[in-house]
Amino acid sequence: MLKVCDVTKRYGKFTVLEHIDLEFTPGVYGLLAPNGAGKTTLMKLLTTLAFPTEGEIRYDGVEIRTMNAAYRELLGYLPQQMGYYPNQSPIQFLSYLAALKGMDRKLVPDRVEGLLELVGLLDVKRKKMRTFSGGMIQRVGIAQALLNDPKILILDEPTAGLDPSERVRFRNIIAGLSKDRIVILSTHIVSDVESVANRIVFLKDHQVALEAAPEEICLTMRGKVFEISLPDTELPRFEQSHRVLSIRQEHNWVHLRFTDGDIPAEAVPAEPTLEDAFLVFFR
Ligand SMILES: Nc1ncnc2c1ncn2[C@@H]1O[C@H](COP(=O)(O)OP(=O)(O)O)[C@@H](O)[C@H]1O
Ligand SMILES: [Mg+2]
Structure with missing residues (x-):
């Protein structure tokens, strides 16, 4: 279990997140808030790219910043802006990242091939990514986040730039991944998460305003619409x-x-x- 315990994050005097308490167990979490609310900041804390000003984040009881490589091995992350080399093909890019992650070289080709099939990019696997649409790049991003079969998958605005049919494909991919895995995805677009997330987290005024199943949230509006x-x-x-x-x-x-x-x-x-x-x- 991944547990955020009374976390506050400040940049100088500016408070981005204040007294955040959250618990993540396997399933899909939709982190939903307008731009600037602190979604990316929370995700950076969960990936140890940034650290809380106050409070702790624990995985199975151990503070994640003390776990170092052991924690990163559990983690897959798609940043809001993923860097990539336009002249590389998806195969080259994913194989390169697999090498950086220290994956067993013998296993890499099959793993890369399988992931490209999952995200529907097999037919362009040797094409330079400079020719790709935003949605195709995003799918390469999802594939790289899955390279190490992570127990915790963190996707920051994964549906940005996807067209409607790509959104449907994305939802299907996510639904198939959430067994036995914590998936946390952020978005400011409600329709991206309502059918795929088991839990919705609303961030507002630097705090968790609500954490509930989508149906429970809809129930709070029962008889009022x-x-x-x-x-x-x-x-x-x-x-x-x-x-x-x-x-x-x-x-x-x-x-x-x-x-x-x-x-x-x-x-x-x-x-x-x-x-x-x-x-x-x-x-
Ligand atoms: N490294 C940083 N230094 C200072 N302020 C930051 C930094 N990162 C984010 N912020 C501020 O924190 C707030 C939340 O940003 P962010 O987490 O990117 O929100 P979101 O992802 O929800 O759009 C914004 O006001 C942003 O300007
Ligand atoms: Mg963001």
Whole structure:
């Protein structure tokens, strides 16, 4: 078990994270917060690329900074901005990283081939990465994070730059990986995690605002979300007295999801989504 114990992280006088307590067991965790909330900072602490100003992070009871190489062997990490050599092919890049990690040379070719198959890049395995789309680079990044079959997989904004079909593929890959493994992925896009994460962590005001299963979070909004259609001229007045969650325009009408305020007779109750909860939390 990976345990964050009362961790505070400051850069100079600036507090990024304050009194964070979290426990990670095998499963997929979605770290969800707007940009600048401290997601990358928390991930750097979990990877020992940075250290807490106060508090400790422990793996099976041992502080991770004292574990050194033994901890890094458990770890796979996709940084928010992954460096790579544009002139290398995925095979060259992954083999190079495998050598840096000290993997047994005899095992490397099969491992690299298997990972490229997993992320759907076998057909371009010898192509220079300079010709790749953002989504293809991201998939190379996921493959490199998996090289050592890590017990703890940390992916910082792994879906950035993926197109819709690549997002679906990504979700399927992650779902297949989470058995017996802690997977922590950060995003500011709700739909990237709601179907794949077992637990959602909301960061807000430097703290953990909420840590729960997606269904539990949706339950907190039960009976509070409604839909209504209005002539678009009535929208400004409606917005003053209600919290509008989404708007779809059709000709001179707007179809709204909303919460709060008095509920007009024409409003229809709606099934709350994680997106609704996210909007209420962060607005
Ligand atoms: N090395 C650093 N020195 C000073 N401030 C930093 C450093 N890293 C991050 N920050 C600040 O901490 C805050 C959180 O950043 P970050 O963890 O990157 O957030 P997120 O990943 O959620 O977008 C930001 O205000 C950022 O400017
Ligand atoms: Mg970040």
